[in-house]
Amino acid sequence: MTNDPAARAAERGELPRTWYPARSRLVTRVMGAVIMIGLTVLAVALPEDGGWNFGSRAGVVLTGVFCLGFLLTLGRPKVVATKDGVTVVNLLRVRHLEWAQIVRVTLRQGDPWVFLDLSDGETLAAMGIQTSNGRQKAIAAATELRDLVERFGGIEPAER
Structure with a gap:
């Protein structure tokens, strides 16, 4: 038995439940912040002579903003299971699924993340459930989601 409340809730199959690639999310946020801060410092530190006017400096900062936005988008994926269904947040799209829409949860050897057959x-x-955090964690998360699909999948929304 673990002391982590989220892990204990997961063991009991309690909802809501959220999965996300913690390591990837941390790396993308830290790298985004480092790049943004670094380019902002660079823009301030650039010599005024040599053609670095306000527009050039603003361009350097905007490059940092673009990089930060891109990296935050890469760290966005997650899967949220509630009593009403599953919300899948991928890079650019959010999709809400009723439990009955999910036929199968798969994570095959070599797959980078879980696939839902609808x-x-x-x-x-x-x-949101990917092997970048370790294959065993991904398998455990996929198994937990599969168990939830089996538990809630056959029930029509009006019967919940």
Whole structure:
């Protein structure tokens, strides 16, 4: 038994439950902050002679803003399970699924993240559960999500 309240709640299958790639999220946020701060310091420190006017400095800072935004987007993925269904947040798109829409949860050898097979025949990448944090953690998260799908999937929304 663990002392972590989130881990204990996960063991009991309590909802809501959120999965996200913690290591990737940390790396992208730290790198984004370092780049943004570094380019801002560079813009302030550039010599005034030599063609570095306000527009040039602003361009350097805007490059940092762009890099920060890009890296924050890379750290955005997560999967949230609630009693109403599953919300999959990938890089650019958020999709809410009813439990009954999810047919299968898969994480095959070599897959970078979990895939959800949906009742309409579509397959949706769930980038919030990925192997970048370790394959065993990803397998445990995929198994937990699969168990939740089995528990809630056969129930129509009106019966919950």
